[in-house]
Amino acid sequence: MKTILLAGTILMSVAGVSAARDIVIAQSSDLRSSNPGVNRDGNTDGVILHIVEGLVGYANNGEVKPLLAQSFDMSSDGQTYTFKLRPDVKFHNGKTLTADDVVWNWNRYLDPATKWTCLKDFDGSATLKVTGIKAVDTTTVSMTLDKPSAVFLGLMSRPECGYTGMISPDSIAADGTFDKPIGTGPFKWDEWKKGEYIHLSKFDQYVSPTNDGKPDGMVGSKRPLVDGIKFMVIPDASTVKAGLQSGVLDTAEISPDLIPEFEKSETAQVIISQNNGKNLFYIQTRDPVMAKPGLRRAIAMALDLDELVAAASNGTGKANGSMVSSDSLYFSETQQTRLPYDLEAAKKELADSGYKGEPISIIANKRGNVPSFPAAVIAQAMLQQIGLNVQIEVLDYATQVDRRRSGNYQIISQSVAPRLDPALMYSFYVGDKDKNASLMWDSPKAIELMKAAYAEIDTAKRQAIFDEFHELMLQEMPGIFLYDMIDVWGASKSLKGQPVWQSNARLWEVSLDK
Amino acid sequence: MIRFILNRLLMALPTVVIVSITVFALIRFIPGDPAALMLGDMATPDQVAGMRTELGLDKSMPEQFLVWSGNVLTGDFGRSIVNDEPVLPLVVSRFMVSAEIVIIAVVLASLIAVPAGMIAAWRQNSWTDLVLVGTATVLLSIPTFWLGLLLLLFFGLKLGWLPVLGYVSIGDNVVGGLLYLVLPIMTLVIHEAGVLIRMARASTLEVLRLDYITHARAKGLSESAVLWKHAFKNAFGPTWTMIGLILGNLLGGIAVIETVFTIPGLGRLMVDSIFQRDYPVIQGCLLFVALSYVVVNLIVDLLYPLFDPRVVAE
Numbered sequence: 010m011k012t013i014l015l016a017g018t019i020l021m022s023v024a025g026v027s028a029a030r031d032i033v034i035a036q037s038s039d040l041r042s043s044n045p046g047v048n049r050d051g052n053t054d055g056v057i058l059h060i061v062e063g064l065v066g067y068a069n070n071g072e073v074k075p076l077l078a079q080s081f082d083m084s085s086d087g088q089t090y091t092f093k094l095r096p097d098v099k100f101h102n103g104k105t106l107t108a109d110d111v112v113w114n115w116n117r118y119l120d121p122a123t124k125w126t127c128l129k130d131f132d133g134s135a136t137l138k139v140t141g142i143k144a145v146d147t148t149t150v151s152m153t154l155d156k157p158s159a160v161f162l163g164l165m166s167r168p169e170c171g172y173t174g175m176i177s178p179d180s181i182a183a184d185g186t187f188d189k190p191i192g193t194g195p196f197k198w199d200e201w202k203k204g205e206y207i208h209l210s211k212f213d214q215y216v217s218p219t220n221d222g223k224p225d226g227m228v229g230s231k232r233p234l235v236d237g238i239k240f241m242v243i244p245d246a247s248t249v250k251a252g253l254q255s256g257v258l259d260t261a262e263i264s265p266d267l268i269p270e271f272e273k274s275e276t277a278q279v280i281i282s283q284n285n286g287k288n289l290f291y292i293q294t295r296d297p298v299m300a301k302p303g304l305r306r307a308i309a310m311a312l313d314l315d316e317l318v319a320a321a322s323n324g325t326g327k328a329n330g331s332m333v334s335s336d337s338l339y340f341s342e343t344q345q346t347r348l349p350y351d352l353e354a355a356k357k358e359l360a361d362s363g364y365k366g367e368p369i370s371i372i373a374n375k376r377g378n379v380p381s382f383p384a385a386v387i388a389q390a391m392l393q394q395i396g397l398n399v400q401i402e403v404l405d406y407a408t409q410v411d412r413r414r415s416g417n418y419q420i421i422s423q424s425v426a427p428r429l430d431p432a433l434m435y436s437f438y439v440g441d442k443d444k445n446a447s448l449m450w451d452s453p454k455a456i457e458l459m460k461a462a463y464a465e466i467d468t469a470k471r472q473a474i475f476d477e478f479h480e481l482m483l484q485e486m487p488g489i490f491l492y493d494m495i496d497v498w499g500a501s502k503s504l505k506g507q508p509v510w511q512s513n514a515r516l517w518e519v520s521l522d523k
Numbered sequence: 524m525i526r527f528i529l530n531r532l533l534m535a536l537p538t539v540v541i542v543s544i545t546v547f548a549l550i551r552f553i554p555g556d557p558a559a560l561m562l563g564d565m566a567t568p569d570q571v572a573g574m575r576t577e578l579g580l581d582k583s584m585p586e587q588f589l590v591w592s593g594n595v596l597t598g599d600f601g602r603s604i605v606n607d608e609p610v611l612p613l614v615v616s617r618f619m620v621s622a623e624i625v626i627i628a629v630v631l632a633s634l635i636a637v638p639a640g641m642i643a644a645w646r647q648n649s650w651t652d653l654v655l656v657g658t659a660t661v662l663l664s665i666p667t668f669w670l671g672l673l674l675l676l677f678f679g680l681k682l683g684w685l686p687v688l689g690y691v692s693i694g695d696n697v698v699g700g701l702l703y704l705v706l707p708i709m710t711l712v713i714h715e716a717g718v719l720i721r722m723a724r725a726s727t728l729e730v731l732r733l734d735y736i737t738h739a740r741a742k743g744l745s746e747s748a749v750l751w752k753h754a755f756k757n758a759f760g761p762t763w764t765m766i767g768l769i770l771g772n773l774l775g776g777i778a779v780i781e782t783v784f785t786i787p788g789l790g791r792l793m794v795d796s797i798f799q800r801d802y803p804v805i806q807g808c809l810l811f812v813a814l815s816y817v818v819v820n821l822i823v824d825l826l827y828p829l830f831d832p833r834v835v836a837e
């Protein structure tokens with residue numbers, strides 16, 4: 010038997026199956042494209058995060074801080090931003106980042122031919138328009154807007170925009186097509202075996218932005234501490250679990266129900282991290298049954314939110330009834346208020362609303378990494394206590410998206426990806442339903458407050474806007490916010506550091522024990 | 524012979540056309556808009572509409588079908604909605620990965636199952652027969668994903684002999700590549716051997732009851748000569764047909780195995796594409812699977828006369 014074991018082990022080593030000192034991480038789907046902010050999804054954003062950097066980036070608390078910029082200034086009218094670049098920034102091809110590169114990148118992003126996902130946010134078709142970009146000198150860039158905006162810097166830092174990452178013009182092939190991302194991040198593009206893995210290697214010349222020795226969102230200390238990162242495409246959760254237990258994988262997202270097993274494991278550990286995404290019940294306020302605010306408030310008061318969240322999140326989440334994330338700098342005392350859990354008051358509101366036992370359907374999906382289905386099941390049981398006739402309709406994710414976009418639903422148990430500025434979070438839910446049926450809330454006052462939050466630059470005034478918005482939401486209850494999303498990741502015991510941030514892998518300042 | 528091949532290929536044409544139309548229509552009846560999935564949460568209705576126009580999804584279904592089938596006739600299977608890759612090279616490269624596993628697995632399963640089935644028939648109603656038939660029934664009853672996970676846990680996790688996930692092409696690293704293939708192949712061999720043992724046993728039993736076998740025994744031939752020299756050729760015919768069907772079926776249908784063992788094969792591509800509503804890739808995969816089914820069965824029919832000369836290709 011010993012001989013057989015030895016032979017097996019030798020065979021494995023001969024085959025070179027054991028990897029070098031790369032962090033090996035699983036992701037559920039392949040990269041969409043390596044072109045930052047163009048044809049992307051969450052997994053693509055996670056890979057791109059390590060390769061490119063924008064002028065600014067989000068810190069943990071949602072504040073936007075300099076990244077490739079050493080500093081930035083805003084003019085008194087709020088319409089001109091001046092970015093001073095860090096002098097020590099090099100692209101992965103060894104060339105130094107200059108103001109001309111920034112101008113080239115922004116012109117490329119704003120060219121419709123690039124098909125940048127975020128073009129509408131900067132070309133005037135949504136809220137603001139970038140009217141000018143110019144290199145003042147080799148390390149200074151100025152950008153002008155058509156009007157002041159509180160979210161200009163936040164918008165350009167978004168994952169969906171590819172972080173508005175600066176790439177070297179050499180990233181474009183001679184025929185004008187995109188070749189590969191030559192960025193400035195701590196890891197550089199190495200190899201993409203489609204359907205199998207993406208490999209990034211350490212960028213030896215990387216210099217972190219100013220920091221206090223710790224990673225802080227997209228800024229802070231960003232040292233690459235391993236030789237490389239291998240993102241393996243593994244769609245099956247059982248295989249991911251086996252990979253983590255065997256040590257083939259160093260880290261990956263796992264289902265929350267594996268927490269007890271991983272906590273007991275001698276070889277693996279659990280990493281739990283809150284992010285700014287939202288788990289909520291998205292309500293169709295134009296549905297004949299759901300149109301009455303009293304009924305929606307009754308639903309909210311019939312839910313024991315603390316119990317629901319504890320069960321749906323396997324004890325990892327904390328109830329938060331606000332659209333503002335609990336680790337945001339705008340999470341004030343007002344944001345912490347929510348309707349009380351009060352069955353008698355709920356029954357009274359229900360009776361006043363004229364509800365007569367009409368069926369109410371909650372749409373849910375069974376994707377393993379979101380609490381859509383468990384939250385719906387627990388809510389169904391709680392809502393039956395006040396006499397609501399609740400059914401659950403389980404759909405696949407693509408169909409659920411279709412139903413939400415067409416407005417054809419009553420309640421959807423939904424998770425929404427992180428947006429670090431509250432105003433950007435509002436924009437997912439609030440607006441004119443006649444123009445965009447996927448929106449949740451079309452109260453004129455809410456729309457007005459959202460627009461004000463987009464424009465207002467002063468932090469204290471923004472706080473007042475967000476608080477007023479929250480109070481209005483508690484009155485009209487267009488949706489019921491349950492808790493901020495939780496990232497539950499497994500990792501080998503040898504992994505040191507925090508490998509996840511805002512649902513994306515973030516593998517700088519992460520190391521492996523020898 | 525050439526006329527036979529041409530006839531068979533012409534006969535396959537309606538099958539391929541029906542498959543194409545059915546797949547094309549069915550995937551579009553499933554709710555879920557590829558443009559909306561592609562653009563994600565932040566897309567406005569205008570952007571989604573623009574993307575639908577760009578992808579040609581705003582046209583009527585017959586119009587879309589005519590455009591697609593016209594392009595297919597010129598060898599253009601379109602481009603993936605998800606990553607803009609040309610579909611045909613994508614499908615072919617993934618098919619090669621699946622074919623590598625399936626062909627090895629079916630050959631191994633046949634080498635094990637055919638003799639085992641014949642021995643079971645030869646020893647009908649004995650303990651050997653009972654054990655072989657019982658084992659075969661158990662093997663074919665085990666779901667492949669569960670068997671795959673068990674093998675993965677035992678050989679990968681408990682013993683640590685074989686890699687639990689990943690894939691290395693044999694072209695890149697022969698030993699490494701083979702190691703990654705052991706578990707998926709073993710899973711398929713175990714399952715398919717169960718099916719083939721029962722088939723080989725049944726067809727051998729039928730042949731052993733025929734007069735010419737009694738005659739051979741009466742001539743004083745040894746049992747092994749009777750079995751291998753006289754019974755085998757006739758008994759193998761139906762099993763050979765079954766092997767062809769299994770091969771055709773597996774070439775496009777090992778998505779579960781590929782998902783469990785993280786193998787970038789055709790089945791996984793197809794399943795991923797369905798979730799992403801990547802219409803051109805789904806259509807390309809299924810058309811390719813239908814064609815491979817036709818070709819495999821044609822090859823099986825052409826080789827049939829080797830085992831049973833009474834069957835002539837013409």
